Amino acid sequence: MATSKSLLLQNQQLIRATPCRPLAERLSVQTSSFSGLLRIGDGMLSVGKEKKSRAAFALASAVRHLEGSVTKTEGLHFAIVVARFNEVVTRLLLQGALETFKKYSVREADIDVVWVPGSFEIPVAAERLGRLAKYQAIVCIGAV
Known part of the structure; x- marks a missing residue:
């Protein structure tokens, strides 16, 4: 076959x-x-x-590159979904993401962090957050 x-x-x-x-x-x-x-x-x-x-x-191109700049972050809301599994790694990745948001002048009040048990729950949480239509971007962090 x-x-x-x-x-x-x-x-x-x-x-x-x-x-x-x-x-x-x-x-x-x-x-x-x-x-x-x-x-x-x-x-x-x-x-x-x-x-x-x-x-x-x-x-054919294997990877598509999208480029742009975020200079105006007022009024933008972001969510970060983080897996607790391998928290030693994911906590550091979360810190890096938060530092990057801070670098681009995103206020802490405009960032919601959602912890989930493992990587399997990440897409479920991200989908539910997406349905709220509250966030301009949802960052997902997991390490297996």
């Missing part, structure tokens, strides 16, 4: 997994607007709406 180069058609999209990547072969893409190249661990999963040559996949 699985070959060294699997081509799976799911949701009218071609999914091409690189050789010896069983995890990539099991993944499915749910959105139709998705295109480009994704990195999964040391494997690579290429997604496109039509069949492309191997060279086209190699030329």
Whole structure:
């Protein structure tokens, strides 16, 4: 069933997994607007709406860079979701995040820190915070 180069058609999209990547072969893409190249661990999963040559996949950008500046932070609210698991690491990462917010003049009153038991709870907490429509950004910190 699985070959060294699997081509799976799911949701009218071609999914091409690189050789010896069983995890990539099991993944499915749910959105139709998705295109480009994704990195999964040391494997690579290429997604496109039509069949492309191997060279086209190699030329696609693996990482998209978004640049900008935050100079006006008045009225912006932020949340930080932090996992307690590996707290020795996550507490230091939290301190770094808070220092960075301070560097960009974000008031402490505009930052809410939410602690969760572990990394599995991070997306649940972030989703619930996102539904509040109170925050302009939600930072998630976890270490496994």
